[in-house]
Amino acid sequence: MAPDQTEELLDELVELAEAAGVDTSFWGGARDRVPVDALRAVLSALGVVAGTADEVRRSRAELELAPWRRLLPPVVVVREATESDVPVHAAHGSLVAVWIIAEDGSRHEVPERDGAREVRVVDGVRTAKTAFAVPTHLPLGWHTLHAEIGGRTAQCSLVVTPGRLTSAPPSPAGSGWGLMAQLYSVRSSRSWGIGDYADLADLASLSGAQYGADFVLVNPLHASEPKPPVEPSPYLPASRRFFHPLYIRVEDVAEYAYLDHQSRTVVEGLAAQRHPANLDADVLDRDSTYAAKLAALEAVYAVRPSPARAHQFAAFRQTQGQGLEDFALWCALAEQLPSDAPEWAIEPRGPHGLLASERRAGLADRIDFHCWLQWLCDQQLGAAQRAATDAGMGIGIVHDLAVGVHDHGSDAWTLAHVLAQGVTVGAPPDMFNSQGQNWLQPPWHPARLAETGYAAYRDMLRSILRHAGGIRVDHVLGLFRLWWIPAGAGAGEGVYVKYDHEALIGILALEAQLAGATVVGEDLGVFEPWVRVYLAERGILGTSILWFERIDGVPVAPEAYRRDCLTSVNTHDLPPTAGFLAGDHVSLRESLGLLGRPVEEERRADAAEQESVLELVRERGLLEQPGQPSVQPSVQPSVQPSVQATVEALYAFTALTPSSLLGVALVDAVGERRTQNQPGTVDEYPNWRVPLADQDGVAVLIDDLPTNARFASLVRATGR
Structure with missing residues (x-):
């Protein structure tokens, strides 16, 4: 092909990609051009043929004529x-x-x-x-x-x-505040080694009634695999519409009270085996807890329910409709078939395919069991939200919505008709991960999702908001565009694909308005400035993290923070503040080979960035100059005064902002310093498996929080 023809074809390919909603360049510090191979692969995933010049031209014409044929x-x-x-x-x-x-x-x-x-x-x-x-x-x-x-x-x-979301405003007394916690890591003496829905209710009741909190923001509680082993990351679920039975408190199920003596002895024995794990501050063991709970729940399930309970369960199944039945079918199948079993590939696939039709009737009992587990999740989540509002919370439980789902999970199977194949989503290279990220999740197919009237998206939101006072949308920028990575390509070799944000944000606002819920969008990372303006206009709160709030590298004064946002010092992708101040994130990334420059250079840059923020905090009189003894009466002699004083000063700084909501990380309130998640890793670090502990590495239980001096001191430091 002659050079001028090559250039002409490239221009036509770019025009086709843009017409198909593919961003042919992106902001990555500078405007970067997307590789041709990546464009073609992503167009193929969208169902647009672009292998030859003739195919490019025909596809361009088809895209233009498609709406005229409807x-x-x-x-x-x-x-x-x-x-x-x-x-x-x-x-x-x-x-x-x-x-x-x-x-x-x-x-x-x-x-x-x-x-x-x-x-x-x-x-x-x-x-x-x-x-x-x-x-x-x-x-x-x-x-x-x-x-x-x-x-x-x-x-x-x-x-x-709604033109603008107006539901569930913060406390009329001013900006509201709340705890941010990873529920699985927050145990009580009654837990089975993993935090559960009853622990969530207790955490909400305690923080609301004793400290005046307005919300508790937790990690995604989405469903995972139906039996061990389970994926530890709550951000890589099997389904975003349904919930994880791992979090069920067995003793709170009504039928537990009617177990026969032998069954009760078995269940109590299972609980007794798991209770010592509540004091283990090393690594969480989801699989052992899940296995024990499933065995116990099987015994409870065998108890005949009362007529009222049976009616409530039947009503729940009817309300949830075919989506619940299909999810339960997947669970029943996944109990029998490994994720790589050839049966999953039998065409047509999905809940209406051959595998489903052949086995649905024979799995009726297991389908009923998995529907029942979802009903228990629904009941206990409802109890947690009631506990929150009864404790005076203005918002209550704020659920987290993951970006996507596991490519071998329930949603990938039941919703394959609205998901793109041959690609996964992630993030381009940035300052925290120079190699980019691949989250291994199939994205929504924009056109196919629209063809179904956004039904799957609506049903997912309704399920999450059913017993919630709010929802946090992880990587809310994904409702505008997502970084698609072709199969076999590196994380940095992706392409941004655009979505109809007017539809997706509008439906999000509608379902939140109908539920009376607040919406927080995690709008960190690479984005174009108009996005934040648009979200604010629609009543979607943004997210501000103290360390990231800079203009031209200079920390932003508190008065300049956004009003329509949730502001906090910390996020789960960084170490707790004590660890961050110590540079633990640099050490961890260096040990994992994730740094893009020499470690000493990284440490100097990190120290300089921290110091620029701390100096601003000192200027506001919230922190003593280096070398001066602390005079803050809230500092307890049993902890590291300089670290605790600094952490409290940073939160006091956020309290000076006009932000609608303030988030207090529970890890910061108890002195934890270990990182919960290191982006860009899977098993290289125990992501999502770090239990809540204090500055001495001792496990902290919910039972300890009412009298935890450090917890109370941090709340006081925020002025709440």
């Missing part, structure tokens, strides 16, 4: 009380009737907007694109848009979303 779009998402148009494509000169059936059953005619027509020839037919005006008086919710022309009909979902 009577209605696949879905329409609008903002309430805002003028919006629906494009309708039909033969030129034909009469089209368009109307809406609202959720309440009422009918609303949709008028054609005068003069809003465009005509072109499509497949030999003169076709008109006509704009119809959506009524501005429609209420929030999920409605159905209909169109009819000469006996041909079409319909799609019409979603009316």
Whole structure:
């Protein structure tokens, strides 16, 4: 191929990619050009053929004509009380009737907007694109848009979303505050070695009633594998719609009280075997706890429920619908088949495929068991949220939503029709990981998700918000674009794929508004500035982490922090503040080969960045100058005064910001310094397996928190 033809083809490929929603360059400190091979691989995952020049041109034409071949779009998402148009494509000169059936059953005619027509020839037919005006008086919710022309009909979902989320404002006394915790690591004397839903209720009740907290933000509680071994990362779940039975408190299940003597002895013995693990401050053992709980829950499941309980369970299954049945089927199958078993590849795959149809009836009992486990999760999560609000919390439990799911999990199987194949998501190289990250998760396929009216996305949000006062969306930038990595490529060899953020953010705001919940978006990392402005306009709170808040490398004064955000000193991807001040993150990354420059250079840069923040804290009179003895009365002689004083001063600094919410990391409140997660690693470090301990490495239980002086001192330091 001649050079000019090569350049011409490259330009056409770039045009095709941009038309398909693929970002052909990205901000990575500078504007970088995406490799051609990566573009082609990602286009293939989107179903766009681009191997040759002719294929590129045909695909470009197909993309342009696709909407003209539809009577209605696949879905329409609008903002309430805002003028919006629906494009309708039909033969030129034909009469089209368009109307809406609202959720309440009422009918609303949709008028054609005068003069809003465009005509072109499509497949030999003169076709008109006509704009119809959506009524501005429609209420929030999920409605159905209909169109009819000469006996041909079409319909799609019409979603009316809030212009701005206004539900669940912070405490009227001012900005609210709350704890941030990894639930699995927070045990009590009654736990089975892993924190559970009852521990969550106790943590919320304690922090709300005794300290006036407004929320408890926890790690994702999404479902994992149905039996051990289980994936330790809560950010790599099997399903984002359903919950992890690992967190069930067995003794709180109503039927536990009616176990026969022999069964009760067995269950009590299982609990007794796991209780000593609550004091183990080394590494958490999920698998042993899960195995013991499943054995105990099998015994409890065998107890005949009361008529009322049986009715409640049946009602739960009916409410959750086919999605729950399909998830339970996957659990039953996954108990029998390893993830690499050839049966999973039998076509067609998924809950409507051959494997499912052959085995569903025979697995009815196991399906019932796994539905029952989800019902228990639902009940205990509801109890935790009630405990939070009963303790005076203005928000309550804030759940975390992971970016995606495991590629061999339930959602990957049941929702394959709306997930892209042959790619995974991650992050491009940045200052914390010079190699980039591959999270090994299949992404939503933008077009296919829209074709289904965003049903899977809606159902996921509804499930999480069912018993929540808020939701934190991890990597909320993924609702705008995601870093797609072709199979076999390095993490840095990816491409950004765009999503319809107006639809995704709008539906998120709608479901949160209907649930009365607050939404926090984790908007850290590489992004374009307008994204944060857009989120704030929609009422989605952002996230500010003290160490990252800089302009041109200079730490931001507290008054300049955003109002619409959750501000904290720490995040789970950094060591607790005591460890961060000691440079533990540099040592860890150096030991794992994750540094992009010599370790001494990294330490000097890190120390300089820390010092620039600490100097700003000193200027506000919150921290003594180096070398001066501490005069803060809150410092206890039994702990390291300089470390505790510095940690408290940093949180006092965040309290000076106008931010709507302040987050206090539980690890900082008890003196822990070990990193919970090191991005870019799997088993090289015990990610997500570090139990809560104090500055001396002694396990801290929820039972200890009411009288924990360090905990109380940090809360006082924030002025709460």
